[in-house]
């Protein structure tokens with residue numbers, strides 16, 4: 196329910212404003228969004244047909260996952276040609292139509308930039324492994340150490356980060372799948388090729404880039420062994436390496452700064468200090484994704500094992516980023532993307548309080564300081580899916596992990612590992628968008644490349660559209676509210692109850708010559724009814740938005756239903 200209040204105008208100065216700070220981003224994973232030609236794989240025409248839906252959310256920017264030519268071993272993060280469109284997604288003409296249609300709806304289009312590695316099928320790699328002098332140093336080739344690989348570095352997807360190549364008779368480095376060899380960024384020709392590619396796309400009129408694992412470009416000279424007990428063996432030598440800032444600054448100077456575009460870096464193991472440098476006012480990037488809040492439900496450093504988490508830990512992490520980037524840098528806010536399990540299934544209650552927890556978690560990500568990113572289906576409260584057989588898995592990372600576990604004596608067959616693989620598998624995010632309750636959820640007329648979540652008969656766009664109380668309509672209201680209130684975009688963040696284990700309450704305040712606007716967000720992260728005191732003046736308080744149909748006569752003692760979210764105007 197919403198009560199209309201107007202915010203004072205002109206509190207935030209023009210100097211502080213930026214279009215990408217005020218924007219809400221919607222992430223489209225084209226393979227799973229909409230299939231127009233019945234081959235079971237989503238495509239660009241399918242996306243074009245659904246652009247009115249995307250615009251109806253009130254979002255400003257679409258971030259499109261990779262659509263470049265690729266053998267699709269890692270669903271497009273293995274690029275074989277940076278200047279061509281993957282055939283199953285469509286043609287360059289389709290892509291150009293997409294750009295026009297996005298712009299015609301006053302939205303912007305941000306593309307994925309994957310330049311830490313290419314596909315093994317990229318011409319550069321084909322020539323490099325053959326020893327063609329022009330390309331021989333495009334990748335990181337090394338002799339083995341005795342019979343083994345050059346060092347102990349590991350691939351993020353498991354196993355050694357080195358693969359022996361018979362043709363070249365040497366090992367190449369791949370920090371991800373064996374099909375994704377790392378480019379050698381110390382080679383000036385490589386850097387120039389990448390800068391030219393970036394320029395080529397920007398000249399076509401796109402509005403920015405999301406940069407894949409961009410803090411991995413620079414590796415420590417000599418490639419020494421990594422700490423064998425590290426979370427990712429070798430990471431201390433290949434994350435934020437010595438030339439990292441120089442590479443990004445050169446990219447900015449030579450290409451990015453010639454255009455008014457948005458850049459967001461995906462940066463594993465990023466810290467606040469690093470973020471303030473990369474995304475400083477005059478830094479090379481506008482903002483960066485960190486991963487700290489996505490590891491809450493890990494068991495220690497163990498990515499696959501599921502551990503308990505508590506709300507005070509989340510507050511600590513969020514507080515660190517909200518206050519740490521107050522003066523320098525800008526947050527990229529997200530719960531979900533194509534690599535993360537569905538947030539309702541992780542931090543909410545998909546069985547008993549799906550609508551409530553999905554809307555509460557949505558309130559959180561849309562009311563922090565930073566630019567929010569919503570992943571397709573998140574606005575419906577889509578959930579994780581059952582992964583009952585190994586054959587149902589599609590994600591190279593999940594399949595590798597299942598196979599690794601099955602080599603251990605304690606596991607006999609897939610049934611023994613399905614819970615752990617199923618919970619974390621990136622496939623959870625990649626089940627098709629649920630458009631209606633028909634066969635295949637209206638995603639395709641053919642056989643979908645990955646299973647459709649069986650709950651699409653209940654959770655789908657058509658049903659949500661028609662239901663005033665749906666997660667979808669709540670997201671729409673919330674996005675609209677964010678547009679009306681500068682406090683939600685620019686306001687300073689203050690955590691009111693850092694030690695509370697169930698209630699997350701914070702204020703967002705903007706102050707300036709034009710006055711002051713202060714909003715209060717109160718979220719119940721538990722499935723219990725509870726009452727709490729809040730250390731704020733409530734005299735003129737009024738609820739701006741709530742995910743329950745409830746009003747509060749005496750708001751200074753707040754009574755909250757399970758997963759209830761409320762936004763108040765304070766003064």
Ligand code: TEU
Pocket residue numbers: 269272309351371407408461463464486533534
């Ligand atoms: O992902 C990088 C990656 O591995 C992180 O998202 C990871 O989940 C995080 O570091 C956990 O701590 C990107 C893409 O998003 C992914 O789809 C690709 O497979 C990968 O790079 C390789 O290109």
